[in-house]
Amino acid sequence: MKFYEIDTALSEAIERGDNPVRVRISLDWSGHGYYETVFERDIIEASFFGLQETAGGTTARGDILLDNTYGHYACGGNTGRGAGREVRISFSIGDGLPYFERFVLYVDDTGFQDIRGPGRKRMLRMVLRDLSAKLGKTDESRDWTAPVMFTYVVICDKTQPERSLVHLIAGRAGIESGDIDCATIPITLPYVQLTKNTWAELSELAKTYRAHLECAPEKPLVFAHSVYQREPEDIDGISYTFSGEDIFYLRETARAEQYRNTIRLKINIPVALERQEIWRYEDSPIMYDADLMPVYPFRSTAMRDIQKQGYEARYHIRDSKGAERAVLYADQIDTIEEATDRLDYEGGPFAYSAYDITTHHDRAIITLETETDGDLYGAALYGRPIVLELNRSCFLHDTGGVERYGTAALNVTGSYFSEDTVDSGVSHYQDWTIRELTERLRERREFTVKTHRGLFHARVGAKAEIITNEGTVKGTINAVSLRYKRDAAFVAAFKIIEE
Known part of the structure; x- marks a missing residue:
């Protein structure tokens, strides 16, 4: 993953470093889609931040302070006082060069903040968040009684968005x-149930599949750069090399808290099974014939529950050990004709007067009727079930690390791990554990680098290297800070995690 691509003239101007960085702020002031550009002289300061969240996604935010001495930026007349307005941030170098649109952000719930000081001093402050903040609020209007469920989906595939979990979420x-820029990750999940907001679900998915998730300027949503994607990736591509000519501040810190020598992954994983019996009638009272086979007598003197409307035939299977396991989801279920053919009885006849297998995916709503007294020997339904396998685990440790430092364990769980085999020849959840242990065993450092170079096209997740008198260090950018001040030099700061 590399920096955003910018105009060649801009790139050359950044390398020369002899012209000041310029900022352009365009604001949907009225909320009607008409963008007005703020006077550059009125921008007192503007700070923008991008960071990798622990949950898995990458977010951006900003803080802008405008000189409003003459009241150009009136707040009171704006409905809602500006909350939610879109703001587009672009950068350039010197005069005569094109601008590069770097951020698409939105005014947060504090709206346009009108600040007044001594005399005629008046300023306007805007706190900005990217689209991830909106996606994080999608659960506020969600119907908690109707959880969203998907089956037999792949993680990401832009050619089949109807089967792509990223697109569905x-x-x-x-x-x-x-509006989605994504890679192809063909790993299949048989069953997914959403329980959190959109951004939280996408973040967990990105973390599980080691993908880069971002609300980027070129597309509202980016989900790419995964180790499990089909598209080739330039793993060693370095976007920028920091040297003594660039750096005016460099700090090195240890990241000992990231070290782990034991990974304990324990998950409940949905498993798709072959078509089989998913329900059998077993309600009491039960009698037994001469061969000790169960018989269910139906007599007019006592109506059974299955003869009443709304009877629920809950799906379940029995595993190889004879234990009963509930079915999360079933499809390819018997038609009413097939189910009727499975009825085994004497007397009767028996027939289904109600047969609903579409309203619910874990049970059928049926009614069984008989015209005269009879004995039912068997009633069953067949289908293709998905069951939840509890406590699937993968525990790995580094013997040498444990002997030297004792057990430093990381306990992991999640909803999106798959048992599909990946390129390494093992299942995805095992491969993920192996990769996690390998990364956690490294004794890493974090470098904070500050420069006056106009590296406004830098992005979180890109590769960079630092050259000092002690040698060269390669790493991944974990956080970006861009600070513009009207009366001071531009400052770009980066946190780089050593590889």
Whole structure:
């Protein structure tokens, strides 16, 4: 993963470093889609931040302070006082060069903050967040009684958005397929149930599949750069090399808290099984014939529950040990004709007067009727079930690390791990554990680098290297800070995690 691509003239101007960085702020002031550009002389300061969240996604935010001495930026007349307005941030170098749009942000719930000081001093402050903040609020209007469920989906595939989990989750927040830039991750999940907001679900998915998730300027949503994707990735591509000519501040810190020598992954994983019996009638009272086979007598003197409307035939299977396991989801279920053919009885006849297998995916709503007294020997339904396998685990440790430092364990769980085999030849959840242990065993350092170079096209997740008298260090950018001040030099700061 590399920096954003910018115009060649801009890139050359950044390398020369002899012209000041310029900022352009365009604001949907009225909320009607008409963007007005703020006077550059009125920008007192503007700070923008990008960071990698622990949950898995990458977010951006900003803080802008404008000189409003003459009241150009009136707040009171704006409905809602500006909360939610879109703000587009662009950068350039010197005069005559094109601008590069770097951020698309939104005014947070504090709206346009009108600040007044001594005399005629008046300023306007805007605190900005990217689209992830909106996606994080999608659960506020969600119907908690109707959880969203998907089956037999792949993680990401832009050619089949109807089967792509990334597209299906994003679609819950109104993000269309054309608004998503993504890689192809063909790993299949048989069953997914959403329980959190859109951004939280996408973040967990990105963390599980080691993908880069971002609300980027080129697309509302980016989900790419995964180790499990089909598309080739330039793993060693360095976007920028920091040297003594660039750096005016360099700090090195240890990241000992990231060290782990034991990974304990324990998950409940949905498993798809072959088509089989998923329900059998076993309600009491039960009698037994001469061969000790169960018989269910139906007599007019006592109506059974299955003869009443609304009877629930809950799906379940029995595993190889004879234990009963509930079915989360079933499809390819018997038609009413097939189910009727499975009825085994004497007397009767027996027939289904109600047969609903579409309203619910874990049970059928049926009614069994008989015209005269009879004995039922068997009633069953067949289908293709998905069951939850509890406590699937993968525990790995480094013997040498444990002997030297004792057990430093990381306990992991999650909803999106798969048992599909990946390129390494093992299942995805095992491969993920191996990779996590390998990364955690490294004794890493974090470098904070500050420069006056106009590296406004830098992005979190990109590769960079630092050259000092002690040698060269390669790493991944974990956080970006861009600070513009009207009366001071531009400052770009980076946190780089050593590889």
